[in-house]
Amino acid sequence: MTEIIMSQTPPILHRPSEKERKYDRQLRLWAASGQAALESANILLVNSGAGTVGAETLKNLVLPGIGRFAIYDETQVSEADLGVNFFLDEASLGKSRSKSLTELILELNPDVQGTWYPNEELKTLDSLLAASPVFTIILYTHPISPEQLASLEAYGQKHKTPLVAIHSAGFYSYFQVNLRGAFPIVDTHPDETATTDLRLLGPWPELVSFADELTKDIDGLDNFEHGHLPYVVILLHYLKEWKVAHDGKYPATFKEKTELRKIVQAAARTNNPEGGEENFEEAAAAVVKTVVVPSLPSGLKEVFEYEHTDPVEQRSGFWLIADAVKQFYEKHQCLPLPGKLPDMKAESKVYIQLQSIYKAKARKDAAEVLQIAQAAPGGDLIDPAEVDLFCKNAAFVKLINATSGAATAVKISKADRLKSAADREFAADETAALSLSPFSLLPIYLALQATAHVGESSASSFDADSILASIAAQVPGAEKQERVIQAAQEVARAQGGELHNVAALMGGIVAQETIKIVTKQYIPADNTCVYDGIGGRVQVLRL
Amino acid sequence: MATTEVFPASEPARWLYLDRIRTRPGPFTDPEIFSGQAVAEAMEAMKVLVIGAGGLGCELLKNLALSGFKDIHVIDMDTIDISNLNRQFLFRQADVGHSKAEVAARFVEKRVKGVKITPHNCRIQDFDEDFYMQFQLVVCGLDSIEARRWINATLVNMVDEEVPDSYKPLIDGGTEGFKGQARVIFPTVTSCIECQLDMHAPRAAVPLCTLASIPRQPEHCIEWAHVIAWDQDKPFPELDKDDPEHITWLFQRALERAKEFNIPGVTYSLTQGVVKNIIPAIAATNSVIAAACCNEAVKIASNCAPFLGLPEENYMMYSGNDSVYTYTFKHEKKDDCPVCGQLARDLTVDPSWTLGELVESFAARPEAQLKKPSLRAEGKTLYMQSPASLEEKTRPNLDKKLVDLGLEEGQEIGVTDPAFATVVFKFKLKFTKQ
Numbered sequence: 001m002t003e004i005i006m007s008q009t010p011p012i013l014h015r016p017s018e019k020e021r022k023y024d025r026q027l028r029l030w031a032a033s034g035q036a037a038l039e040s041a042n043i044l045l046v047n048s049g050a051g052t053v054g055a056e057t058l059k060n061l062v063l064p065g066i067g068r069f070a071i072y073d074e075t076q077v078s079e080a081d082l083g084v085n086f087f088l089d090e091a092s093l094g095k096s097r098s099k100s101l102t103e104l105i106l107e108l109n110p111d112v113q114g115t116w117y118p119n120e121e122l123k124t125l126d127s128l129l130a131a132s133p134v135f136t137i138i139l140y141t142h143p144i145s146p147e148q149l150a151s152l153e154a155y156g157q158k159h160k161t162p163l164v165a166i167h168s169a170g171f172y173s174y175f176q177v178n179l180r181g182a183f184p185i186v187d188t189h190p191d192e193t194a195t196t197d198l199r200l201l202g203p204w205p206e207l208v209s210f211a212d213e214l215t216k217d218i219d220g221l222d223n224f225e226h227g228h229l230p231y232v233v234i235l236l237h238y239l240k241e242w243k244v245a246h247d248g249k250y251p252a253t254f255k256e257k258t259e260l261r262k263i264v265q266a267a268a269r270t271n272n273p274e275g276g277e278e279n280f281e282e283a284a285a286a287v288v289k290t291v292v293v294p295s296l297p298s299g300l301k302e303v304f305e306y307e308h309t310d311p312v313e314q315r316s317g318f319w320l321i322a323d324a325v326k327q328f329y330e331k332h333q334c335l336p337l338p339g340k341l342p343d344m345k346a347e348s349k350v351y352i353q354l355q356s357i358y359k360a361k362a363r364k365d366a367a368e369v370l371q372i373a374q375a376a377p378g379g380d381l382i383d384p385a386e387v388d389l390f391c392k393n394a395a396f397v398k399l400i401n402a403t404s405g406a407a408t409a410v411k412i413s414k415a416d417r418l419k420s421a422a423d424r425e426f427a428a429d430e431t432a433a434l435s436l437s438p439f440s441l442l443p444i445y446l447a448l449q450a451t452a453h454v455g456e457s458s459a460s461s462f463d464a465d466s467i468l469a470s471i472a473a474q475v476p477g478a479e480k481q482e483r484v485i486q487a488a489q490e491v492a493r494a495q496g497g498e499l500h501n502v503a504a505l506m507g508g509i510v511a512q513e514t515i516k517i518v519t520k521q522y523i524p525a526d527n528t529c530v531y532d533g534i535g536g537r538v539q540v541l542r543l
Numbered sequence: 544m545a546t547t548e549v550f551p552a553s554e555p556a557r558w559l560y561l562d563r564i565r566t567r568p569g570p571f572t573d574p575e576i577f578s579g580q581a582v583a584e585a586m587e588a589m590k591v592l593v594i595g596a597g598g599l600g601c602e603l604l605k606n607l608a609l610s611g612f613k614d615i616h617v618i619d620m621d622t623i624d625i626s627n628l629n630r631q632f633l634f635r636q637a638d639v640g641h642s643k644a645e646v647a648a649r650f651v652e653k654r655v656k657g658v659k660i661t662p663h664n665c666r667i668q669d670f671d672e673d674f675y676m677q678f679q680l681v682v683c684g685l686d687s688i689e690a691r692r693w694i695n696a697t698l699v700n701m702v703d704e705e706v707p708d709s710y711k712p713l714i715d716g717g718t719e720g721f722k723g724q725a726r727v728i729f730p731t732v733t734s735c736i737e738c739q740l741d742m743h744a745p746r747a748a749v750p751l752c753t754l755a756s757i758p759r760q761p762e763h764c765i766e767w768a769h770v771i772a773w774d775q776d777k778p779f780p781e782l783d784k785d786d787p788e789h790i791t792w793l794f795q796r797a798l799e800r801a802k803e804f805n806i807p808g809v810t811y812s813l814t815q816g817v818v819k820n821i822i823p824a825i826a827a828t829n830s831v832i833a834a835a836c837c838n839e840a841v842k843i844a845s846n847c848a849p850f851l852g853l854p855e856e857n858y859m860m861y862s863g864n865d866s867v868y869t870y871t872f873k874h875e876k877k878d879d880c881p882v883c884g885q886l887a888r889d890l891t892v893d894p895s896w897t898l899g900e901l902v903e904s905f906a907a908r909p910e911a912q913l914k915k916p917s918l919r920a921e922g923k924t925l926y927m928q929s930p931a932s933l934e935e936k937t938r939p940n941l942d943k944k945l946v947d948l949g950l951e952e953g954q955e956i957g958v959t960d961p962a963f964a965t966v967v968f969k970f971k972l973k974f975t976k977q
Contacts (some may be wrong), residue, residue: 080560439975500561524866
């Protein structure tokens with residue numbers, strides 16, 4: 001017996017490679033597909049100011065193995081750098097900061113390539129942008145000169161490269177991401193518990209006959225069989241009985257579902273040695289969550305209703321599949337079945353049969369979606385694997401930054417958006433104490449970005465009054481708010497200097513965001529995230 | 544505000560950014576407890592202990608060294624594995640197999656001039672209270688709940704109301720994937736790790752009968768190989784979860800089992816994950832959580848800004864899965880905490896249980912999580928795990944029902960566990976209605 005099995009399996013059973021071992025703990029999060037995306041990424045960091053938050057971000061991207069990076073940093077390493085930046089040492093003093101940073105960061109991972117600028121050939125940011133292969137994403141730290149910022153904006157616009165602005169000073173920090181148009185994500189990694197979709201109110205013929213067969217003589221089953229009916233089968237049975245007793249209607253209200261739960265509970269046998277049945281307990285517990293009419297989740301609704309402005313975008317794989325899923329939904333009034341069956345008490349054989357019924361239906365639905373997508377112009381290039389992934393995750397597909405690229409979007413200037421955000425946040429603060437919610441962190445953003453272009457040399461711009469004057473010019477009236485005044489004072493205290501911990505924390509968050517954007521997995525923040533190192537919390541604002 | 548004087552200690556040019564913040568008051572600084580002149584020197588004289596030199600530990604050492612602390616100790620008993628290199632940035636390929644504490648300490652000392660880092664390549668349990676008494680702050684970056692509970696109980700026990708130095712603030716971080724948490728504990732004053740134990744409920748174990756007779760998931764097949772097949776066959780004298788040969792053996796047996804029941808999905812990677820209970824980990828999340836911990840350390844050490852712990856919020860939850868989210872709140876101290884509370888904790892039990900069933904239930908209870916409990920009731924020993932002679936003597940009790948042992952509703956029992964030698968967990972029996 002052993003011999004037969006051994007001969008069927010290869011002698012070395014897919015032991016992990018050296019690389020898989022090194023990256024094991026992260027492959028469990030974003031799998032080989034995410035890793036491949038990271039490894040083909042080319043990231044530019046435009047570094048300035050105290051310069052730590054950029055270095056810390058890059059460290060967290062080099063360790064998991066991005067393909068390559070470039071650092072543009074015009075500064076020479078000073079004493080103050082050595083007190084805050086881990087990727088500089090005594091030998092770096094007086095030298096080009098971008099060169100020293102690149103060398104010490106490259107030590108972290110021999111798989112990664114890195115270059116530094118300005119160098120002999122490329123002396124300016126503009127020449128670097130003109131000469132380099134296209135960057136996957138650009139990170140830049142404040143303060144930055146308005147001219148360089150304009151160059152980056154233009155580059156991002158032209159190449160559709162996401163830009164991330166990062167600012168860290170004293171206890172405060174924020175990042176702001178510009179994703180360049182609508183950014184859809186299929187592989188959002190929802191919580192395992194949220195993904196159960198059993199279609200108990202819309203069972204298909206194969207599922208119905210499987211359940212009927214097992215329960216046709218439910219009272220005649222012996223205790224073992226009865227105690228091992230999968231809860232899906234139990235619920236389908238009592239739902240069928242319910243329908244007969246209620247004019248063909250399913251339980252809809254919470255009260256009716258509670259009633260159904262009681263019926264299921266009462267149907268459990270108690271005259272056995274265990275004094276109850278675990279599978280019936282599972283069934284009763286699952287009633288409220290799984291006896292539901294399929295509905296269209298808001299994230300997907302946004303995808304369905306999105307109006308394109310860019311015809312190239314519209315012909316991308318994602319949008320062709322999204323359109324096919326929409327047609328599927330309109331026809332069937334439900335989404336393609338994800339096909340995953342949670343674990344439940346059951347005999348092995350029965351569970352595996354039930355599992356394959358769900359899988360087969362999921363495959364059938366995905367095939368239908370694929371067929372619709374292929375029929376559309378440009379659909380012949382659709383990757384069936386992409387369709388499968390979409391169908392599996394359909395309920396959790398998410399469109400980030402949806403309004404920016406949409407045809408219906410009213411074009412509001414950035415300045416006006418900031419004003420209306422301020423109105424909203426300050427109004428919420430009025431009632432924050434009553435609703436026990438924390439105060440808005442918008443004042444921190446306002447105070448920091450008032451110094452977004454101020455270098456360490458111009459110390460006078462760091463006094464609280466100058467910061468407040470600059471805020472008043474952008475959001476009139478805000479400068480009178482107590483929390484804004486405090487934030488300005490706190491920013492003034494730092495005078496553009498970084499605290500290592502705050503920079504490291506923001507460097508961690510920005511690296512997470514970069515990984516999410518590059519791998520198109522998990523859900524990136526939209527679009528500004530402010531950290532308060534005094535209160536110990538973050539807030540995401542849409543600005 | 545910006546004109547307030549800075550009070551540097553050594554190397555003013557180097558610590559300029561830090562000194563601006565830690566030696567000058569800001570709008571939120573409490574002037575009653577802040578003394579700018581004293582801060583920098585006081586921090587240089589402080590001794591800080593870091594527990595763990597892994598994913599969080601590497602970050603903690605870097606952060607503390609760049610926060611103005613000069614005398615840091617680090618404890619870790621582990622050696623460096625190749626799977627550490629994707630995040631434990633103080634280690635290189637050539638360091639694999641060496642002591643984490645020693646390599647990490649050497650690296651940070653070399654990089655940050657003037658910092659002394661003392662490594663301890665051993666278990667935290669190898670030290671006594673005298674050792675822990677020398678530190679002013681303890682920062683933990685551990686992956687084991689058990690080690691956290693041990694150091695927590697030790698620090699709570701060390702508190703002597705008469706001796707202000709006996710209060711050691713404990714800052715603790717933890718991560719899993721894109722999520723994590725940072726918390727600050729002032730032993731006996733605020734909610735402690737034991738008070739918060741139910742925030743870290745153990746994963747529900749798969750019933751043995753599922754493994755033995757009705758497997759349905761690949762994990763069931765792997766657990767079967769791990770728990771049942773290994774014991775039957777004993778292919779190696781002792782299971783070494785880090786030995787690829789051992790994992791391969793388990794993987795093959797799990798695969799055979801899966802084939803027999805038509806269960807898809809058993810892979811080497813999953814086998815390793817289940818057997819070792821691997822928690823996914825990345826550099827970015829460790830960076831966030833370790834920095835949050837050390838930021839609190841700086842504030843506590845300097846009083847330059849309000850910190851977590853007192854009087855309100857003491858716990859920050861972080862998640863980067865869906866956007867970026869934190870929830871910072873106050874976890875309340877529990878009067879019935881077995882470590883820092885006075886009262887016995889309610890223990891719901893079925894009176895028809897045997898003592899054996901009660902003993903077994905302690906491992907899975909979120910509020911207990913004790914793997915080797917010994918039980919005493921007032922005036923009598925119910926069950927002792929050791930010494931062997933006492934175990935043998937009390938073993939017959941395991942088959943007796945609780946009521947037959949004379950245990951009553953409301954009765955207090957004391958539970959000890961070798962993992963927490965100093966703690967007697969007090970429980971009050973609450974019988975379920977029949």
